Amino acid sequence: TGPAAIKIAIDLVNDDICERHEAILKVEPDHVKQLLHPNFTPDALASDEYKNGVFATGLAGGPGAAVGKLVFTTKQAEESKEKGESVILVRECTSPEDVGGMWASAGILTSKGGKTSHAAVVARGWGN
Secondary structure (H helix, E strand, C coil), rough: CCHHHHHHHHHHCCCCCCCCHHHHHHCCCHHHCCCCCCCCCHHHHHHHHHHHCCCCCCCCCCCCCCCCEEEECCHHHHHHHHHCCCEEEEEECCCCCHHHHHHHCCCECCCCCCCCCHHHHHHHHCCC
């Protein structure tokens, strides 16, 4: 992961294993990009609130993390966004008709697809 690559680079310099410029070259642009996406802190992941509140897990289609109210239609996502609510759009799979809801959502959860699914490809194209 990006944070791990950066920590390793810092440790290499701190332990006098390599020079600073060499350590920087070991960190790839994608590693730095991962730091720009929201994520959960280790303390949050270890909390009882998180452990007791997780009811589903899955394969991430892109980097980052999201929290929000679950909505099941594009209309619900768009209306909730207008109210300032953070939402996660839940669909069996997405289609071009869902783009408005996808754009309005902090996250997208589908039961079908994977890293090459419509939702994942579109969201990554938006930089999400």
